Each structure stands twice: as structure tokens, then as C-alpha cells.
Amino acid sequence: MALIRVGILRGGIGHEYEVSLKTGASVMKNLPAHKYQPVDILITRDGAWHLNGKEVSPEQAIRGVDVVFNALHGQFGEDGQVQQILEAVRSPYTGSGVVASALGMDKHKTKEIFKKAGFKVPNGVVVKRDYQTDVEAIAYDAFQKIAPPWIIKPVGSGSSIGLYLARTFPELIQALEACFGVSDRVIVEEYIKGKEATCGVVENFRNQDHYSLLPIEIVTTPDKKLFDYEAKYGGETSEICPGRFTHEEKAELERLAAEIHKVLGLRHYSRSDFIVTPKGIYVLEVNTLPGMTEESLIPKSLKAAGIPYDHFLDHIITLALNKR
Numbered sequence: 001m002a003l004i005r006v007g008i009l010r011g012g013i014g015h016e017y018e019v020s021l022k023t024g025a026s027v028m029k030n031l032p033a034h035k036y037q038p039v040d041i042l043i044t045r046d047g048a049w050h051l052n053g054k055e056v057s058p059e060q061a062i063r064g065v066d067v068v069f070n071a072l073h074g075q076f077g078e079d080g081q082v083q084q085i086l087e088a089v090r091s092p093y094t095g096s097g098v099v100a101s102a103l104g105m106d107k108h109k110t111k112e113i114f115k116k117a118g119f120k121v122p123n124g125v126v127v128k129r130d131y132q133t134d135v136e137a138i139a140y141d142a143f144q145k146i147a148p149p150w151i152i153k154p155v156g157s158g159s160s161i162g163l164y165l166a167r168t169f170p171e172l173i174q175a176l177e178a179c180f181g182v183s184d185r186v187i188v189e190e191y192i193k194g195k196e197a198t199c200g201v202v203e204n205f206r207n208q209d210h211y212s213l214l215p216i217e218i219v220t221t222p223d224k225k226l227f228d229y230e231a232k233y234g235g236e237t238s239e240i241c242p243g244r245f246t247h248e249e250k251a252e253l254e255r256l257a258a259e260i261h262k263v264l265g266l267r268h269y270s271r272s273d274f275i276v277t278p279k280g281i282y283v284l285e286v287n288t289l290p291g292m293t294e295e296s297l298i299p300k301s302l303k304a305a306g307i308p309y310d311h312f313l314d315h316i317i318t319l320a321l322n323k324r
Contacts, residue, residue, distance in 0.1 A: 003037040006317060007065035009082070009093075011043040014075030015161045015182065022293035024071035032310045036317070039065050043072070058085050067320050068093040069313075070289060078289045079105040079156060092320045096288045100265040104288035105156050107187055110264065111285075117263050119256065119283040122275075124189025126155060129180045139173045142188040149191040152176060154183035165191060194277035196220075197243055199257035200290065200298050202269050204324060205315060210261055212254035213301040217243025239297060241304040249276055260286050268319050271298055 010024025011017055028038040041061045042050040051061040062068060068086055070093050076082055078095075080102035086093045096104060103109055108126050115121055125145050127138050142150070149167040152175040162182040164175035172188070179186040200213040217240040245253065257272045264286060271290040275282040290298045302312050 004035060004067065004317070004321075005039050005065040006031060006036045007039045007041045007062065007068045008071055009041045009043070009068050009077070010071040011045070012072045012074070012077045013043065013045060013047050014073070014077065016073035016075075016077075017045055019291055019293060020071055020073045020077065023073065023291050023296070026292045026294065026299075027069055027071055027313060030309045030313055032314050035314065041065075041068070043076075047076075059089055062086065062089050062091045065091070067091070067317055069317060069320075070095045071292065073289055073291065074105075074161070075156070092323060094268055094316050094320045096265075096267045096270070100267065101288055104264055104266065104270075104286050107153065107155050107285050108185070111187075113263060114260070114283050117259065119260075120280050121283055122151070122189040122192050124151075124187050127176070127186050127188060129184040129186075135176050135180070136173055139169065139176050142176075143169060143172065146188055146190055148172070150175075151187075151189050151191050152179055153187050154179050155185040155187055156183055192275045192277060192282050194275040194282070195243070195245070197245070197253055197274040197276050197281075198271055198297050199253045199274070200269065200271040200301050201257050201261045201266075202312070202315070203261075203267065203319060210258040212257050213298070214242040214304050215245060215250055215253040215257075216241040216297055216301055217245065239300055241300050245276065249281070252281055256281060256283060264288075268316050269298070 008024045008028050010020045012020050031038050040052055048055055049058050049061045051064060068091050070077065072078060072082060078101055080098040083098040083101050087098060111121050123146060125142055127142055149165060150172055152164040152166055154162045162179045164178065166172040166175045176186060196218040197215050198218065199215040202211045205211040219238040219240065253274060260272045261270050266288055271287045273284040275284060292299060299309055302309055
């Protein structure tokens with residue numbers, strides 16, 4: 001029986017290029033060798049596509065494989081753009097479709113959907129870069145609407161890139177200036193104090209339409225107040241799986257993660273982030289293509305649930321091939 005050729009799509013033009021390289025390498029390393037043949041499809045930072053090291057057109061790269069494992073993150077890879085290319089050449093691919101990907105990447109739009117679904121979300125406002133207005137004026141407008149401390153983050157990015165905590169007005173200005181370097185639209189929202197949690201979902205697994213993995217508790221070091229990019233990939237946090245949640249909290253985290261996946265129309269797998277407080281569980285955001293690096297959270301939750309990584313990859317690729 002011929003091996004199924006899996007194009008591992010990695011790299012990309014966004015800020016998460018390095019994370020994507022690691023995700024792609026991890027997927028290639030762990031694909032079941034008896035069933036799949038990995039094919040390296042690299043997108044460089046300038047947007048050039050390469051198939052096994054040779055520059056080609058996107059169509060040439062994709063048509064040489066049976067299915068694409070989308071290991072991109074962030075801009076272009078997770079926002080619906082590459083999904084449009086894959087749809088155009090009718091290639092099966094892992095992860096959510098065009099519309100759901102674009103929606104999941106926009107933190108403001110997803111937040112509005114979460115509110116309509118009845119989920120608790122932090123209060124916040126979206127501010128836009130205005131080259132006619134200085135950042136201090138933009139910060140003052142946000143200050144008028146949301147009391148400190150604040151969480152500041154770009155509307156469209158992942159891997160906690162551009163995530164800041166500001167306690168003072170000068171810190172708010174600095175955070176906005178930094179975030180505007182990543183995105184023209186930035187969210188300023190209230191800081192919710194509590195236990196940070198994340199929970200993954202896998203479709204059509206273990207006899208469930210939406211199987212929730214064990215929720216992970218994220219504990220940062222005393223000098224790190226946020227689970228930002230540095231903390232996430234620099235080994236500066238403890239990720240406890242299963243997390244130290246009550247039975248009720250665990251059940252609610254699992255329910256919310258599955259509901260988020262369904263409400264946004266996501267596909268195959270996802271991971272949602274939360275804050276657990278005495279007043280309830282707040283939904284922060286969703287990751288439609290969670291990282292698969294050695295430091296990433298989905299592989300850790302798979303291990304805790306006794307799910308071999310190669311089995312998970314096989315399951316996701318099978319879903320893609322069956323277009324489920």
C-alpha cells in the first residue's frame with residue numbers, strides 16, 4: 001500500500017515564523033512512518049513557497065501531496081488566507097476552514113460572539129491606530145472607558161505576541177505603542193485576576209463529537225505576571241495537567257471549550273484560554289491552530305490523557321482526508 005503524502009506547511013510571513021518551524025518539525029518527526037510520507041512545504045518570511053527546498057508556486061507545492069497538515073500560526077496561516085489557497089486547489093487540509101479561521105483570529109469578533117453565547121468575557125474596548133492622533137490621546141480615551149490595570153493585546157495575533165499588562169497610564173501608552181507595531185487594531189481590557197487555564201478539544205474522538213482534553217493550569221513565575229510569548233516558549237511557567245481545579249471548574253472548562261469550538265464553527269481541533277475566578281470562568285480567546293512544539297500545551301494534555309501523539313496526528317489527518 002502506497003504511503004499517504006502529507007505536506008507539512010510551515011514557516012510563514014507572520015510574527016510566529018519560528019514557532020511554526022518548530023510545530024512543523026514536531027509533526028514531521030511524529031507522523032506514523034508506516035502510513036505517511038512527510039513532505040516539507042516551507043513558506044519563507046517573504047512569502048516564497050518551497051517544496052523540499054526548491055522554490056515553487058503554491059499550486060505546485062500543494063498538488064504534490066495528498067493532504068496538507070497546516071502547521072502555520074498567526075498571520076496568513078491561521079486567518080483564512082492560506083485556507084483560501086488550499087480550497088482553490090481542492091486540497092484536503094487540517095484545521096478550520098476559511099471563515100472560521102478568519103473569525104477565530106479576530107479577538108474582537110470572537111469576543112462579541114462569546115458575549116452573545118452567554119460566556120463571561122472581560123470588559124474591553126478596541127482602539128485603532130490613527131496617524132493623525134498621538135498614542136497618548138488614544139490611551140486617554142481607553143483610560144476613560146476601562147479602569148486600570150489593563151491587558152493590552154493586538155486584535156489579530158497568536159502565541160501571546162504583543163501581550164502586555166499595564167498598571168499605570170504611562171505603562172498603557174508604552175504597551176499601546178508596542179502593540180501598534182504588530183497591529184493597527186488593539187484591544188484594551190480589564191485585567192481579571194484568577195487561575196489561568198487552557199483546554200483543548202478534538203473532534204470525533206473517543207466516541208464523542210467534541211472531546212475535551214484535560215484542562216491545564218498555567219502558573220507563571222513570581223516575576224512574570226502574564227503568560228506572554230517569552231513565558232510560553234522560554235520555560236518560565238509551570239503547566240500543570242490536569243490542573244488543580246475543583247470538579248465543577250474542570251467540568252465547566254471542558255464544557256466551555258467544546259461550546260466555543262461549536263459556536264465558532266471550528267474544525268478538527270482547537271484550544272481555548274480562560275481565567276478561573278470566584279465569580280466564574282472568563283473566556284479569553286481561542287486558538288484554531290494550537291502550537292505543537294515540545295513546549296506547547298496540546299501535546300502535554302494529550303500525554304496526560306494517555307493519547308499517543310502519533311495517534312492524534314493520524315486522527316486529525318484522517319478527519320481532513322475524510323473532509324469531516
